[in-house]
Amino acid sequence: MPDRDLLPDILAALPLPALAINRNERIVAINDAAKALVPSGAMGRHFVTVLRQPTLVEAVEKALREGTPGHASYLAGTVDKKVTYDVSLRPVAATGTLVLSFQDITHEAEAGQMRRDFVANVSHELRTPLTALMGFIETLSGPAKDDPAARERFLGIMSGEAERMNRLVGDLLSLSRVEAEERVRPTAKVDLVEVLRSTMRNLNPLAVDNDVELRPDLGPAPLPLLGDADQLLQVFTNLVENAIKYGGKGKPVEIKAGTNLRDPALRGPAVRVTVADHGPGIDPVHLPRLTERFYRADSHRSRALGGTGLGLAIVKHILNRHRGRLRIASEPGQGASFTVILPLDLAAG
Structure with a gap:
């Protein structure tokens, strides 16, 4: 197992931002890529004063306490541009040191958010006509059951709402097809x-x-x-x-x-x-x-x-x-x- 003195060289060779925390919870090594993610002067400081974010702090405490690997998220960047990292925590058993490596997963996080937004938008677009249809069906089954004029008017509105949902589903299918073919010239x-x-x-x-x-x-x-x-x-x-x-x-x-x-x-x-x-x-x-x-x-x-x-x-x-x-x-x-x-x-x- 490598000596602790080799940690700076090992971390410098890693392509990802990385730092090491010893059993006394102090940062003992940090590569150049990681220096851009944390406050200056991080070396020798207690990791809590550097990393700060609760989910990552809890994951580090658990990994140091139990000697087991783990994962946590870490947010960095500016107000205009947020960067999301997946942090891998790996203990070095012989030294009691914990190595953290940071992988940028911003694109995956943004894609996940886009999918959630898309589902929310589709649900919202469908909810309005569905609510209207359910309301008119309830009315036609009750108070307007024997009112021919109201029935004709409500059926016309229901037909319009159904057509609206049909157009939405058609456009969703069309969008799915053109996205699937977008890379095919x-x-x-x-x-x-x-x-x-x-x-x-x-x-x-x-x-x-x-x-x-x-x-x-x-x-x-x-x-x-x-x-x-x-x-x-x-x-x-x-x-x-x-x-x-x-x-x-x-x-x-x-x-x-x-x-x-x-x-x-x-x-x-x-x-x-x-x-x-x-x-x-x-x-x-x-x-x-x-x-x-x-x-x-x-x-x-x-x-x-x-x-x-x-x-x-x-x-x-x-x-x-x-x-x-x-x-x-x-x-x-x-x-x-x-x-x-x-x-x-x-x-x-």
């Missing part, structure tokens, strides 16, 4: 002009219902690229549908496409498609977060129009798969424009 040749024309044909009835004129400016030439036609149709359906719904009745929606042989966003040939409305616009404070799951700039209006809060998240993941970009520009009262930038396939031109 599409290889099929697609003409983006045809995708955009299909989008406008599909959404023309919705535009007519909302007294919205779709104004395309797609140019005479095809726009060839490598892509997944169904996913690209989903991207532009989402953007144009949002422009129709949020742009306001009687106001046009413009769909403009063009190419750039040296696009600054992609550092190469690209096609840009901009979907612009003339609605109330979006406060710039919301723009960086619009592609987050369940984030809504106006949650009440979004829910009233049937939004699930997942559409732009789906768009982002599809564009990631296509090595594309999404640019959003808006100011209150000035409408909003969503620009999709995709690599142009010059070989197919």
Whole structure:
């Protein structure tokens, strides 16, 4: 078993931050990586005055007392950036020394938090329509059982809530699929002009219902690229549908496409498609977060129009798969424009 004098050299050779505590509960060795995690002048001090965090202190006390290995968490970093460490505690039996090594698990901790937030958001989104359905069912089974007018009205509301849940489940499944395929580069040749024309044909009835004129400016030439036609149709359906719904009745929606042989966003040939409305616009404070799951700039209006809060998240993941970009520009009262930038396939031109 190594002599205690070798501890500093052993810890210095470790790739992880590490320190050693002797049986007198003093820090007797610390490598350079660990010095960034603890207060200066830690050598020779009692470990409680250096580590401080209760869960880690308790784990160290137990390991020293029982001579058994253990694990604990340790939080470090600044107010703006927190770092989570998994601390491994290993006794060196012959010397009574305890070696602590710190492994950064911030990404795993953040992923776990994201999963918890996602489950909480889905539960919240489903709870509201489910509560409404249960309330109406109870009412129809009791006080409104023999009231035809109330029954018809309640059934209409129940149908709307059921459709809302169906849209949410559909978007969740779609999001799951596009995330699973995000690292698989599409290889099929697609003409983006045809995708955009299909989008406008599909959404023309919705535009007519909302007294919205779709104004395309797609140019005479095809726009060839490598892509997944169904996913690209989903991207532009989402953007144009949002422009129709949020742009306001009687106001046009413009769909403009063009190419750039040296696009600054992609550092190469690209096609840009901009979907612009003339609605109330979006406060710039919301723009960086619009592609987050369940984030809504106006949650009440979004829910009233049937939004699930997942559409732009789906768009982002599809564009990631296509090595594309999404640019959003808006100011209150000035409408909003969503620009999709995709690599142009010059070989197919």
